[in-house]
Amino acid sequence: MLGSGYRPRGAGSARKEQPLTVHHLNQLLLVCSLVLLIAVAAVRISSRSGLPTLLVYLGIGVAIGQDGVGDVQFSNAELTQVIGYAALVVILAEGGLGTKWKEIRPALPAASSLATVGVAVSVGVTAAGAHYLIGLEWHQAFIIGAVVSSTDAAAVFSVLRKIPLPTRVTGILEAESGFNDAPVVILVVAFSTAGPVEHWYTLLGEIALELSIGAAIGVAVGWLGAYGLRHVA
DSSP states (O other), X not given: OHHHHOOOTTOOHHHHHSOOOHHHHHHHHHHHHHHXXXXXXXXXXXXXXXXXXXXXXXXXXXXXBTTSSSOBOOOOHHHHHHHHHHHHHHHHHHHHHTSOHHHHTTTHHHHXXXXXXXXXXXXHHHHHHIIIIIOOXXXXXXXXXXXXXXXXXXXXXXXXXXXXXXHHHHHHHHHHHHHTHXXXXXXXXXXXXXXXXXXXXXXXXXXXXXXXXXXXXXXXXXXXXXXXXXXXX
């Protein structure tokens, strides 16, 4: 990661092949410490302002990225995917543990509809706009639509718990933000590797099957976890 993901401003291709020296390691540790301190301070700022911490983190990334003052270049797609999935698991687990079941239980039908039918409508509308307004091919347009269709669970959990909304509305939005990640991830992967249009009906069946299996496993793990924790306590 250090060899291919980080490169100081002005460094050439020959610089990448050189070993990491103590001087460069000290610089890297200093930058990482500063970023960590800013991230910790961002939590305090967001808790008082009501804005999601994610916005501050995105700002930090833009500032130190290859187009910012830090010129940190990172292009490892596989590592990005692994980190993204790991972060998504942590976010959804924290959101689920902090959500009251009695509040979201009445909202499950509406949240499920928004996370499936609503996501499909969002993907279709966004893809149509990308195709007709920007001129992208349908395949690329559907990928863009799938990427931007889901709400951010971390932002929703952070904001809704500070805004006095009706319990039913809060439950629907929290449940939908947690539910829609699964179909969106499947859609993004499917659109990135999908074949001709005539085979998409098979794709829909696979999506429904994967969602059903995932829901069954999630319910089973949740029930067993609650059962085990009660007995351990």
